[in-house]
Amino acid sequence: MPETRLSALLHILRAWLDQAPAGETGTGWAAALNDPPIAAALRAMHRSPGHPWTVATLAAEAGLSRTPFARRFTELTGQPPLTYLTWWRMTTAARLLTASDAPLSTIAAEVGYTSEFAFAAAFKRRFDRPPGRYRRAPG
Structure with a gap:
């Protein structure tokens, strides 16, 4: 998705979240994005998927200790932080x-894998x- 379309989508989502009545967001994306500590961790993962994230480093991004962060992230998103990161x-x-013809090794490194085999x-x-067959698949 081109950067301008992505920015527009994020702007729309933020505007919708700002207008949602308190407590209406419950769980899922809306709740996670409306929770400043969890939103900070999500931004960090999205900004740098290749970073060697751990629950502890993500908790630090969120400004929470490890266990409360993991519990809160899981409650809001429906999955543990590292499961979400892998997704x-x-x-x-x-x-x-x-979208590119970058070598598999480059893509693997960009998304956090030091080994092309593990990726x-x-x-x-x-x-x-x-991945090679996925890349060659039509459509």
Whole structure:
């Protein structure tokens, strides 16, 4: 998604969240984005998916200690922080595979994998096919 369209989408989401009555967001994306500490951790993961994040470093981004952060993140998003991070890394990798001709090793490093083999195995678990075949798939 081009940067301007992404920025517009984020602006719309933020405006909607600002108008949502207190307590209406409950759980999920709306609640997570409306929670400043969790939103800070999400921004950090989205900004730098290749960073060697741990629950402790994400908690520090959120300004919380490790256990309360992990509990709060899981309650709001429905999944633990590192599960979400893996999903985001694979989503980013899929986009990079289809939008660029960068070598697999480059994409692997960009999304936090030091080994192309480990990246390919994780990618195949998520998408049921290796990254090279995913890239070549039509449409």
